[in-house]
Amino acid sequence: CHFHFGWLWESVSDYQLQQFKSKPAHRGKILQTGLWALSRHPNYFGEIVLWWGLWLLLLPHGHWYVTILSPLTITWLLSRVSGVPMLEAKYRDKPEFLAYAQKTPALIPRLKKK
Numbered sequence: 029c030h031f032h033f034g035w036l037w038e039s040v041s042d043y044q045l046q047q048f049k050s051k052p053a054h055r056g057k058i059l060q061t062g063l064w065a066l067s068r069h070p071n072y073f074g075e076i077v078l079w080w081g082l083w084l085l086l087l088p089h090g091h092w093y094v095t096i097l098s099p100l101t102i103t104w105l106l107s108r109v110s111g112v113p114m115l116e117a118k119y120r121d122k123p124e125f126l127a128y129a130q131k132t133p134a135l136i137p138r139l140k141k142k
Contacts, residue, residue, distance in 0.1 A: 029081060029085070030077055030078075030080060030081030030084055031078055031081030031082055031084075031085060032081070033077060033081065034074045034075065034076070034077030034078030034079070034080070034081050035074065035078050036074070037063065037070060037073060037074030037077060038070075038071050038073075038074025038075050038077075038078060039074070040062075040063055040070075040074075041062070041063040041064065041070035041071040041073075041074060042071050044059065044061075044062040044063060044064060045059055045064070045071065057124065058119065058122070058124050058125055058128055060128055060132070063137070064132075065132065066132070066133075066137035066138055066139065067132065067133055067134070067135060067136065067137040067138070068112075068116075068128065068129065068132050068133070068134050068135075069106075069111065069112050069115070069134060069135055070137060072106040072107070072111045072112060072135060073135050073136060073137060075102065075106060076099070076102060076103050076106060076107070076135075079098055079099040079102045079103070080099045080103075082098070082099070083095055083096060083098065083099045106135075107135055112134055112135060116129075116134070
């Protein structure tokens with residue numbers, strides 16, 4: 029189910045980030061391993077998939093035109109307003125981030141190497 033996949037993806041990426049940030053040697057560095065090697069914001073990707081999964085679960089119960097507002101809103105907020113744009117603006121002057129951004133997609137994971 030998409031819901032479970034999204035929840036698991038978000039949970040694992042949040043755990044990886046927490047573990048990375050807990051080490052003093054990583055202060056000021058950017059996590060680029062694990063799910064973070066596939067996407068610069070795997071936690072946001074997982075959150076978006078989770079909401080679309082919930083929407084798919086509700087489809088058989090009707091009123092899809094009302095329930096679609098939640099996944100559309102979270103997708104728009106995380107990809108265009110408060111998630112990706114705000115975090116990327118914070119790091120745009122860091123050479124390490126710029127190199128990371130060149131090889132890693134922002135939101136949708138790249139599962140194949142170039």
